[in-house]
Amino acid sequence: MKSACIALGLSAGLLCVCLPARAADLGTAFTYQGFLENPPGTPLNDTCTFEFKLCDDAVAVCSPGTTANRPAIAVISGVFTVPDVDFGANSINGTARWLEVSVDCPSIGGGLTLLSPRVELKPAPHALALPGMATRPMPSGPDNYELGLGLSAIPSGITTEVGGDTPVLNLDVNFRHTDKDPSKPGAAIRIDGRSPAFPAFQFLARGAGLALEESALAVTYDPPSTDCCAAHGGTGCNDPTCETTVCNSDPYCCNVTWDAQCASEAQTMCAALCSAATPSITRVGIGTGQPSDPLTVNGVIRSMSGGFEFPDGTLQSTAATGGGGDGYSLDADDGNPIDAVYVDGNGSVGIGTNVPGESLDVVGNIHASGTIASGSSVVVDGTAHTITSDADLELHVADGRALRIETNATSPNLVGGYGGNIVPSGVTGATIAGGGEDGFPNEVANHFGTVSGGEDNTANGVYATVAGGFGNAASPNGVVSGGQLNEAGSNAVVAGGQSNKAPGRWSAVPGGNSNVAGGEYSFAGGRSAKVRDTLGSSDFDGDEGTFVWADSTDANFVSTGPDQFLIRAAGGVGIGTNAPGEQLDVAGNIHASGAIASGNTITIDGAGVPQTISSSDAIEFLPGGNRVLRLDPEAPSGFSSGLTSSNVIGGWSGNSVLSGVVGATIAGGGGVDTIADRYNEVRADLGTVGGGAGNRVWGLRGTVGGGWGNSAVAEGSTVGGGAVNWANALYATAAGGSGNWPHGDYSAVGGGYDNKATAFATTVAGGYRNSAGGIYSAVPGGYLNLAGGAYGFAAGRQAKVRDAATVGGGDFDGDEGTFAWADSTNADFQSTGPNQFLVRASGGIYLGTNSTVSIPAGRFINTSTGAYLTTGGVWTDSSDRDAKENFTPLDGQSVLERLAEVPISRWNFKVQDGSVAHIGPTAQDFHAAFGTGEDDRHLAALDTSGVALAAIQGLHQLLEDKDCRVRDLEEQNRQLESRLSAVEQLLNDNGGSR
Numbered sequence: 001m002k003s004a005c006i007a008l009g010l011s012a013g014l015l016c017v018c019l020p021a022r023a024a025d026l027g028t029a030f031t032y033q034g035f036l037e038n039p040p041g042t043p044l045n046d047t048c049t050f051e052f053k054l055c056d057d058a059v060a061v062c063s064p065g066t067t068a069n070r071p072a073i074a075v076i077s078g079v080f081t082v083p084d085v086d087f088g089a090n091s092i093n094g095t096a097r098w099l100e101v102s103v104d105c106p107s108i109g110g111g112l113t114l115l116s117p118r119v120e121l122k123p124a125p126h127a128l129a130l131p132g133m134a135t136r137p138m139p140s141g142p143d144n145y146e147l148g149l150g151l152s153a154i155p156s157g158i159t160t161e162v163g164g165d166t167p168v169l170n171l172d173v174n175f176r177h178t179d180k181d182p183s184k185p186g187a188a189i190r191i192d193g194r195s196p197a198f199p200a201f202q203f204l205a206r207g208a209g210l211a212l213e214e215s216a217l218a219v220t221y222d223p224p225s226t227d228c229c230a231a232h233g234g235t236g237c238n239d240p241t242c243e244t245t246v247c248n249s250d251p252y253c254c255n256v257t258w259d260a261q262c263a264s265e266a267q268t269m270c271a272a273l274c275s276a277a278t279p280s281i282t283r284v285g286i287g288t289g290q291p292s293d294p295l296t297v298n299g300v301i302r303s304m305s306g307g308f309e310f311p312d313g314t315l316q317s318t319a320a321t322g323g324g325g326d327g328y329s330l331d332a333d334d335g336n337p338i339d340a341v342y343v344d345g346n347g348s349v350g351i352g353t354n355v356p357g358e359s360l361d362v363v364g365n366i367h368a369s370g371t372i373a374s375g376s377s378v379v380v381d382g383t384a385h386t387i388t389s390d391a392d393l394e395l396h397v398a399d400g401r402a403l404r405i406e407t408n409a410t411s412p413n414l415v416g417g418y419g420g421n422i423v424p425s426g427v428t429g430a431t432i433a434g435g436g437e438d439g440f441p442n443e444v445a446n447h448f449g450t451v452s453g454g455e456d457n458t459a460n461g462v463y464a465t466v467a468g469g470f471g472n473a474a475s476p477n478g479v480v481s482g483g484q485l486n487e488a489g490s491n492a493v494v495a496g497g498q499s500n501k502a503p504g505r506w507s508a509v510p511g512g513n514s515n516v517a518g519g520e521y522s523f524a525g526g527r528s529a530k531v532r533d534t535l536g537s538s539d540f541d542g543d544e545g546t547f548v549w550a551d552s553t554d555a556n557f558v559s560t561g562p563d564q565f566l567i568r569a570a571g572g573v574g575i576g577t578n579a580p581g582e583q584l585d586v587a588g589n590i591h592a593s594g595a596i597a598s599g600n601t602i603t604i605d606g607a608g609v610p611q612t613i614s615s616s617d618a619i620e621f622l623p624g625g626n627r628v629l630r631l632d633p634e635a636p637s638g639f640s641s642g643l644t645s646s647n648v649i650g651g652w653s654g655n656s657v658l659s660g661v662v663g664a665t666i667a668g669g670g671g672v673d674t675i676a677d678r679y680n681e682v683r684a685d686l687g688t689v690g691g692g693a694g695n696r697v698w699g700l701r702g703t704v705g706g707g708w709g710n711s712a713v714a715e716g717s718t719v720g721g722g723a724v725n726w727a728n729a730l731y732a733t734a735a736g737g738s739g740n741w742p743h744g745d746y747s748a749v750g751g752g753y754d755n756k757a758t759a760f761a762t763t764v765a766g767g768y769r770n771s772a773g774g775i776y777s778a779v780p781g782g783y784l785n786l787a788g789g790a791y792g793f794a795a796g797r798q799a800k801v802r803d804a805a806t807v808g809g810g811d812f813d814g815d816e817g818t819f820a821w822a823d824s825t826n827a828d829f830q831s832t833g834p835n836q837f838l839v840r841a842s843g844g845i846y847l848g849t850n851s852t853v854s855i856p857a858g859r860f861i862n863t864s865t866g867a868y869l870t871t872g873g874v875w876t877d878s879s880d881r882d883a884k885e886n887f888t889p890l891d892g893q894s895v896l897e898r899l900a901e902v903p904i905s906r907w908n909f910k911v912q913d914g915s916v917a918h919i920g921p922t923a924q925d926f927h928a929a930f931g932t933g934e935d936d937r938h939l940a941a942l943d944t945s946g947v948a949l950a951a952i953q954g955l956h957q958l959l960e961d962k963d964c965r966v967r968d969l970e971e972q973n974r975q976l977e978s979r980l981s982a983v984e985q986l987l988n989d990n991g992g993s994r
Contacts, residue, residue, distance in 0.1 A: 393405045498513045664697075665689070667688075707723055710722065716731040727742050738754075894954070
């Protein structure tokens with residue numbers, strides 16, 4: 001069951017009008033459902049009385065007699081249902097109505113409570129149908145409706161049954177006046193029996209003197225069961241070609257049903273079929289239910305007045321006269337029917353004969369001052385017939401002129417298709433086979449030109465041909481086969497495509513888009529291929545003989561000269577293969593009697609098999625006429641190791657390999673300028689110059705990677721690049737920079753300027769004027785640093801690890817093993833001995849376990865532990881209360897007593913001179929007495945000072961105790977002295993005697 005629901009937006013909640021579906025007549029009562037809350041948000045539980053009023057609008061007083069009361073309706077959890085609300089048969093008649101609802105619930109009190117606002121009654125599904133009748137808009141227009149009648153029995157007062165076994169009939173009811181004039185009657189009801197779903201219907205008559213059911217009017221429809229041009233219940237249609245065309249566009253027609261949409265598509269896509277299709281047979285019977293002809297009348301047809309009007313407008317009000325036998329004739333004055341018109345019993349008409357052999361049989365000539373029109377076809381029967389005209393002859397169809405034959409003394413012009421197609425006056429032998437339309441006529445502008453069809457095509461020159469398409473043009477002897485907006489010049493051909501031009505004589509464009517064959521005998525195909533046309537006043541042929549093919553790239557590809565063969569193929573060109581892996585992929589051998597030149601690359605693919613380019617002489621590559629690579633196969637037979645290796649010389653043609661040298665490689669570079677020769681040279685076996693200019697390899701297996709003016713002098717030495725670097729020690733390396741000198745065997749200078757690595761296996765990474773002179777020493781960079789001692793390290797600015805000469809005294813290793821870091825201060829920071837770790841850091845030193853550097857003012861060494869060394873030289877321990885735990889009070893006197901037991905000695909460290917003395921306990925004695933520190937071999941200053949402070953507090957306590965005792969004794973002494981003084985005074989007072 002579906003419900004139409006109206007929300008009131010009050011505490012009553014949601015109220016619904018529910019129309020249940022029933023097979024019988026619905027009646028006029030309906031059920032009302034809703035939801036009540038009191039207070040808002042609390043569903044109501046009660047038994048209530050409901051009052052309903054039917055009103056004409058949302059605010060006016062409701063009409064009398066439109067009230068319906070329903071008592072004792074249960075409301076459970078807010079939900080209620082009021083059945084059989086009924087206002088009578090005439091209350092709801094299609095005009096707008098509003099429902100006013102009041103409710104009386106004991107729990108609420110106060111009598112009826114009006115719920116506001118009123119509820120507008122909306123259409124519900126059954127409200128769209130009267131009993132046995134349904135309507136809906138037809139797709140043919142807003143004024144047409146489909147009316148369905150479904151009477152299963154004949155109710156009282158209805159004398160016509162519609163439908164029989166099919167109780168639904170489609171009626172097209174059109175109430176619109178055809179000329180919009182309401183004073184004139186329009187079509188009231190039109191019964192359309194063309195739908196295949198309803199092949200026949202009858203109006204049955206009943207009454208006195210009639211059988212129980214006699215047909216008053218019957219209409220039958222016999223559509224072809226699978227007619228392509230009409231809707232039917234099956235799939236597909238009776239013409240395979242039309243069926244394929246329609247179903248390719250709309251698969252629904254072959255998969256589900258051939259409906260009206262499919263029939264409409266067939267009438268568009270298969271116009272010729274549908275226009276020639278045999279119409280379906282619709283028969284109307286009056287007094288018979290089985291009409292055998294389009295109109296069958298069982299009885300007399302009577303015209304009460306006026307007679308019968310024929311299709312030509314002739315009104316026949318009396319019967320024909322002069323008939324004889326089973327035919328009728330209009331006789332001539334002499335009574336001879338041959339002179340007049342004769343109609344035989346079959347309806348055939350004879351003129352000049354009373355034995356017509358066709359529907360119209362004329363014995364004699366036919367003259368028409370107007371037109372002869374035929375709804376189907378005109379057949380001229382005979383072995384040979386001539387249609388003769390002294391003037392131009394035109395054939396017209398319903399849409400106008402279809403063919404014009406223009407006479408002239410040379411060759412008639414045939415102008416077919418659109419009546420506005422053009423052949424200018426004076427042109428002969430022209431042919432326009434068809435095509436053209438309003439605004440886009442075809443034209444033949446010169447003798448013997450041809451336009452076969454299409455639109456807006458022009459054959460401009462003599463013997464020019466345009467086969468079809470749109471907007472194409474051809475010059476003398478030129479041909480455009482089709483496409484659109486193409487142009488063919490004299491004796492040229494454009495096969496098709498779009499916006500192609502062939503202005504060069506005897507040129508060709510096979511199709512594509514925006515191609516131009518501008519030179520004589522040229523060819524342009526693909527997309528935007530351009531063969532240039534006349535290049536100047538002295539050039540009349542353009543780039544003649546040139547072939548241009550362009551791929552789908554949206555860019556012009558233009559020739560640059562005559563007799564070229566140009567291909568733009570982003571996917572590659574294959575010869576002997578349909579899957580090119582390179583721009584040109586040749587599956588097979590290539591033979592050239594001349595030179596093979598390449599402006600880019602040549603790849604030889606052997607599918608894993610080595611490919612060979614063989615020559616008994618040196619091979620040189622000369623692009624642009626200049627040598628860029630020489631492969632020299634000659635090698636001296638007397639080479640000491642028996643090694644033979646070809647030399648490879650690339651780059652500038654002045655690059656050279658010293659005579660007799662083998663295995664040399666110059667990859668490229670080199671050149672000459674006005675200052676000095678810049679050629680590259682290899683002067684030793686197996687040497688290599690990668691590139692650059694002015695580079696030399698003097699040592700066996702030496703290498704200069706590039707740069708300028710570099711030299712690899714010793715065996716195995718290497719200069720990577722840069723300028724004026726000199727590697728003259730065994731396997732020494734200068735990676736780059738300028739003016740660098742790796743002069744120690746296996747030494748290396750990474751880069752920078754004017755750096756030197758002078759001892760065995762020394763390293764200078766870069767920087768400026770740095771030097772590594774001690775064996776295995778290193779300078780990572782910086783400025784004026786010296787790693788003079790063996791294994792030494794110097795970095796920063798002017799860090800100096802002394803060499804042997806500076807140390808003097810027969811030293812050979814300098815300050816070996818010394819590390820020196822100097823900050824940016826412009827002053828030497830020099831070592832004073834071997835194995836030192838020296839740091840000059842005027843901004844302070846930070847030692848930490850985290851990544852946050854912090855050196856507050858006044859600290860020289862700061863640590864992440866909290867301890868630091870001040871710039872005044874005081875080491876300060878961390879002693880923050882927040883960093884401590886497990887506090888335990890100490891007895892100072894006990895600490896003092898234990899400290900008194902700890903041996904305190906004078907001593908010196910074994911690693912120091914004996915004159916450097918210290919005073920204090922050993923870690924073992926201190927740990928045994930107090931148990932502090934992490935082990936018994938180290939002492940922390942905090943622990944020793946803490947013990948001393950605790951002992952001082954203990955000593956202070958002892959002194960306090962002694963002071964108290966002294967004060968007590970002094971008081972006792974004072975009292976004794978006072979008593980003594982009193983005794984003495986007493987004695988004195990008594991005269992000194994008793």
